[in-house]
Amino acid sequence: MSAPAIDETAQAERSPAAPPAIVQKKDSAWRAPLAFLAMGAALAAVGMFQSWSVALAILNMSLISAVMAMGLNLQWGYAGLFNAGVMAFTALGGLAAVVVSHPPVMEALTAGGRSLALSAVITIGIVATIIFLTSILKGRVRGFAIFVVVVAGYFLLRPVFSDAVTTIESVNPARTGFIGGLGLPITLSWLVGGIFAAAVAWLIGKVALGLRSDYLAIATLGISEIVIAIIKNEDWLARGVKNVTGLPRPVPYEINLQQEQWFVDLVSRFHAAQLESVGEGTRELLLRQLVIEGASAFVKIAYAGLFTVVLLIILALCVRALNSPWGRMMRAIRDNEEAAAAMGKNITKRHLQVFVLGSAIIGIAGAMMTTLDGQFTPGTYNPLRFTFLIWVMVIVGGSGNNLGAVLGGFLIWFIWVEAEPAGQWIVAQISANMDPNTPLYRHLQDIAAPFRLFVMGLVLLIVMRFSPRGILPEKVRHT
Amino acid sequence: MPEATEILNALVLMTNFVFVPALAYGSQLALGALGVTLVFGILRFANFAHGDLMAFGTTITILFTWLLQASGITFGPLPTALLALVPAIAATAIIAILIDKSVFAFYRKHRAAPVVLVIASVGVMFMLSAIVRFIMGTDDRRFTDGERFLVRAPEFKRWSGLDEGLAIQTTQAITVIVALVVVVALFIFLNRTRTGKAMRAYSDNEDLALLSGINPDRVVMVTWIIAAALATIAGALYGLDKSFKPFTYFQLLLPIFAAAIVGGIGQPVGAVVGGYIVAFSEVMLTYAYKKFAMYLMPDELAPQGLLQFLSTDYKFAVSFIILVVVLLIRPTGLFRGKVL
Numbered sequence: 001m002s003a004p005a006i007d008e009t010a011q012a013e014r015s016p017a018a019p020p021a022i023v024q025k026k027d028s029a030w031r032a033p034l035a036f037l038a039m040g041a042a043l044a045a046v047g048m049f050q051s052w053s054v055a056l057a058i059l060n061m062s063l064i065s066a067v068m069a070m071g072l073n074l075q076w077g078y079a080g081l082f083n084a085g086v087m088a089f090t091a092l093g094g095l096a097a098v099v100v101s102h103p104p105v106m107e108a109l110t111a112g113g114r115s116l117a118l119s120a121v122i123t124i125g126i127v128a129t130i131i132f133l134t135s136i137l138k139g140r141v142r143g144f145a146i147f148v149v150v151v152a153g154y155f156l157l158r159p160v161f162s163d164a165v166t167t168i169e170s171v172n173p174a175r176t177g178f179i180g181g182l183g184l185p186i187t188l189s190w191l192v193g194g195i196f197a198a199a200v201a202w203l204i205g206k207v208a209l210g211l212r213s214d215y216l217a218i219a220t221l222g223i224s225e226i227v228i229a230i231i232k233n234e235d236w237l238a239r240g241v242k243n244v245t246g247l248p249r250p251v252p253y254e255i256n257l258q259q260e261q262w263f264v265d266l267v268s269r270f271h272a273a274q275l276e277s278v279g280e281g282t283r284e285l286l287l288r289q290l291v292i293e294g295a296s297a298f299v300k301i302a303y304a305g306l307f308t309v310v311l312l313i314i315l316a317l318c319v320r321a322l323n324s325p326w327g328r329m330m331r332a333i334r335d336n337e338e339a340a341a342a343m344g345k346n347i348t349k350r351h352l353q354v355f356v357l358g359s360a361i362i363g364i365a366g367a368m369m370t371t372l373d374g375q376f377t378p379g380t381y382n383p384l385r386f387t388f389l390i391w392v393m394v395i396v397g398g399s400g401n402n403l404g405a406v407l408g409g410f411l412i413w414f415i416w417v418e419a420e421p422a423g424q425w426i427v428a429q430i431s432a433n434m435d436p437n438t439p440l441y442r443h444l445q446d447i448a449a450p451f452r453l454f455v456m457g458l459v460l461l462i463v464m465r466f467s468p469r470g471i472l473p474e475k476v477r478h479t
Numbered sequence: 480m481p482e483a484t485e486i487l488n489a490l491v492l493m494t495n496f497v498f499v500p501a502l503a504y505g506s507q508l509a510l511g512a513l514g515v516t517l518v519f520g521i522l523r524f525a526n527f528a529h530g531d532l533m534a535f536g537t538t539i540t541i542l543f544t545w546l547l548q549a550s551g552i553t554f555g556p557l558p559t560a561l562l563a564l565v566p567a568i569a570a571t572a573i574i575a576i577l578i579d580k581s582v583f584a585f586y587r588k589h590r591a592a593p594v595v596l597v598i599a600s601v602g603v604m605f606m607l608s609a610i611v612r613f614i615m616g617t618d619d620r621r622f623t624d625g626e627r628f629l630v631r632a633p634e635f636k637r638w639s640g641l642d643e644g645l646a647i648q649t650t651q652a653i654t655v656i657v658a659l660v661v662v663v664a665l666f667i668f669l670n671r672t673r674t675g676k677a678m679r680a681y682s683d684n685e686d687l688a689l690l691s692g693i694n695p696d697r698v699v700m701v702t703w704i705i706a707a708a709l710a711t712i713a714g715a716l717y718g719l720d721k722s723f724k725p726f727t728y729f730q731l732l733l734p735i736f737a738a739a740i741v742g743g744i745g746q747p748v749g750a751v752v753g754g755y756i757v758a759f760s761e762v763m764l765t766y767a768y769k770k771f772a773m774y775l776m777p778d779e780l781a782p783q784g785l786l787q788f789l790s791t792d793y794k795f796a797v798s799f800i801i802l803v804v805v806l807l808i809r810p811t812g813l814f815r816g817k818v819l
Binding site for chain 1: 524527582595598599602603604605607608609612613726729733736737792793798799800
């Protein structure tokens with residue numbers, strides 16, 4: 001069948017009087033390559049007319065967005081699960097980047113490590129008691145017993161934990177004030193980010209996956225807010241809104257690169273013609289300038305290379321999964337849960353499985369994003385940018401189609417970035433003949449920033465209305 | 480045993496810092512949740528754009544307030560914004576109907592799955608939030624005027640002779656009164672008038688309602704008018720009470736949804752009760768009870784910490800913990816939701 005867009009239920013529920021559903025046209029085999037070619041051309045145009053640095057920055061975030069969109073596509077496109085908590089998994093990935101790569105803060109650990117470990121033990125004890133109680137008790141007694149354990153546990157945990165928190169947070173609060181991480185290479189955190197996200201997704205899925213679609217959306221939206229609230233406020237963990245900056249990099253630093261002889265040689269070979277054309281005196285100066293520019297570009301390209309590898313691995317796995325019997329089963333469940341259940345498929349288990357897998361991919365992307373930024377800034381996570389924008393990517397790209405999700409990631413990120421200069425340009429056109437001292441002129445200058453929100457909404461609504469299956473629709477094979 | 484004045488002091492303290500703010504906040508949430516629940520009951524989808532519809536309605540209210548103030552019209556001791564509400568509701572209702580005609584009507588006609596309408600509402604949410612920011616910018620704005628306090632803390636202290644003061648802001652009193660009037664009017668409308676009954680019938684069983692000659696287009700239009708009115712009133716009251724900031728209104732969506740679901744989505748009574756449940760839990764769980772306990776306990780037992788269950792930063796988390804618990808224990812909500 002088709003992606004869970006409009007036509008699906010139109011067929012299921014269509015009354016005789018209703019107008020015909022959208023007819024599926026046969027899609028050209030050239031559609032995907034052409035779309036990606038156009039995307040590449042757009043990036044190249046940015047490189048030529050704006051700057052290559054901007055183009056590479058867009059490319060890097062596009063690669064990450066594409067991974068996120070693939071994760072969400074697994075949940076929505078394959079299984080029809082409305083996950084409105086993408087932001088939480090992105091942030092958990094970011095948290096993993098801090099936990100894995102930041103060097104441990106020894107003072108904080110020696111000061112508050114013991115109470116923190118004790119709190120962990122108490123927490124495990126509470127959870128274990130609850131699990132034990134659920135297995136031996138039933139009905140009202142069980143509910144009451146769990147309630148008592150939770151309340152008693154809270155009063156037991158609170159003093160120990162708050163003691164740990166105050167000690168850790170008072171260790172050099174201006175620079176650290178948190179426990180730090182493990183000091184391992186940051187690329188490892190991409191995997192750990194996936195595991196973090198998967199673990200939390202398992203918990204969320206256990207609670208929320210039985211709900212119907214819009215309840216699931218609201219529940220996941222709320223849980224994601226809770227996750228962000230925790231990361232923002234538990235300063236001992238990752239400094240909260242004080243941010244962790246200066247995370248180690250998987251690629252060389254520009255400053256070091258500029259001093260490497262091989263890199264200078266590389267740049268001079270690359271720009272040989274340009275260097276030849278100028279005089280002896282200015283050549284040294286020009287080479288210096290070129291090396292600085294080249295180092296920044298080299299770092300970005302190195303990131304792009306790493307991200308591309310991850311993207312390709314995940315893409316290959318997703319495509320394989322979609323075409324496997326497992327993928328066929330997921331689509332069968334999506335298109336008709338009752339029928340699939342009647343065929344003996346365990347809907348709840350499969351939903352939980354795909355929810356965890358998709359969230360893990362989003363977690364990986366979140367860790368990659370924090371790696372690219374070199375800092376973890378919990379204050380910047382908001383649902384418009386980190387949940388609903390990813391949704392726009394999947395819907396516009398084509399839900400149920402992995403290449404569609406990748407294209408959506410590229411295209412929507414491109415529009416998101418370029419909408420602001422476009423908005424500025426429009427404002428400049430409107431206010432060209434205005435007196436810069438009027439309040440209206442000053443007000444108009446602020447319009448450019450929200451312009452991207454407007455464009456996003458418009459793009460989403462237009463695609464949903466006129467091409468509900470997205471730019472690269474799901475391929476439907478009939479055998 | 481603490482003295483009588485100590486108990487009175489403790490009670491006044493609770494009224495001042497917990498009861499009055501929670502009552503005002505709960506009224507705002509109740510109005511918002513009523514809008515969400517009506518849209519859900521009649522149109523059968525969770526409208527993610529409701530928070531931004533509230534922000535839009537408030538924006539228009541602020542614009543009319545400025546217009547009225549500029550032309551020298553004020554509402555005496557009451558905020559001018561209350562006068563501005565009337566044209567603002569009309570404008571927001573027109574916008575809501577236009578949005579429905581251009582976006583949601585198409586999917587209704589094609590009988591699309593509810594989730595498609597939810598995604599469409601996300602698109603509307605993006606565009607509305609952009610329009611609000613175009614007009615108002617992203618900063619905090621206060622637009623209240625008139626008398627600030629109904630009861631002032633020093634006056635109350637002088638009058639009662641207690642150590643604790645009680646302050647009730649005009650906006651808080653107005654919020655509660657307006658919410659009460661609106662809720663009563665809405666219930667009379669739904670239960671007594673022909674259109675209201677038609678709406679309930681439509682929500683209960685669409686096919687049966689259509690067979691008995693109810694005009695669906697009219698029902699949908701009236702629903703949007705009421706939803707827009709509720710959103711504008713709720714948004715303006717929230718803005719008067721606190722301040723207007725576009726992003727805060729998007730965040731209000733979460734407690735509003737929680738309120739609607741806790742009460743039983745599609746149930747107007749549930750939305751009102753849910754609004755107060757969420758508001759009181761938020762305020763009570765994040766309030767520091769230290770001073771309260773000090774009034775009631777003998778000095779030697781004075782508590783060490785702040786006696787706060789959760790830090791105020793977890794305000795939004797509270798509503799969702801309630802939501803998750805309700806979804807697990809009683810998914811239909813307190814009032815057996817899903818029918819209006």
